[in-house]
Every structure is written in structure tokens, then in C-alpha cells.
Amino acid sequence: MFRLPVCPHCKTVYSYKEVKENNKKKVIKCYHCKKEFRNGRSGIILLAVIVCFVAAMINVFLLNTTSDNFISIIPISVISIIAVLIGMLLIPFFIRYKK
Numbered sequence: 001m002f003r004l005p006v007c008p009h010c011k012t013v014y015s016y017k018e019v020k021e022n023n024k025k026k027v028i029k030c031y032h033c034k035k036e037f038r039n040g041r042s043g044i045i046l047l048a049v050i051v052c053f054v055a056a057m058i059n060v061f062l063l064n065t066t067s068d069n070f071i072s073i074i075p076i077s078v079i080s081i082i083a084v085l086i087g088m089l090l091i092p093f094f095i096r097y098k099k
Helices: 016-022 042-065 073-094
Strands: 027-029 036-040 096-098
Touching: 016 073, 042 073
Parallel strands: none
Antiparallel strands: 027 036, 036 096
């Protein structure tokens, strides 16, 4: 699933910047074939599950390797924030356009 979306009619590939701009719209018009299609966001759920799973596994590893639980709260928070930010950057790669 790690690819940018394409127009469902003419298979034109959209750039990262165009996908981020089109993410706010429900109906998108292809710049190549001029046909309209919808923005499918079902892949974002998969991305959220992947990000949560990876962040949880890293946090469990940090909890098991550190001896003082109070000190480990800060790294766990930082890891969780970094995981969310990386997930936000990957959103355009998990969007699919539908007819």
C-alpha cells in the first residue's frame, strides 16, 4: 500500500503535494482526463493501526529495558509523539481514489 494514489479513470499518478491538497476535498477532478472521482480514506485506518502497533511495541521494549519507571515516561511520550508525526507524514501514501 505504500504508493501514491492514481486516478481511477486514466491512472494518472498524483504527487505528494497534490494528494495533501486533495485530502480536504470529497470530490476531486482529474487534471489529466477531467473526470470526477471520490477521495477514499479507508487506508488511513490501516495506517493508524500500524502506527499504534509500532509505537506500542517500542514503548513495551522501553519499559522492559529501563529499571526506573518514572524516568521512562519521558521517552515513551517522545516515541509516541514521533510515531504520530511520522504517521501524519505517511497519510498521502495510504489514500486511494474511488470512482
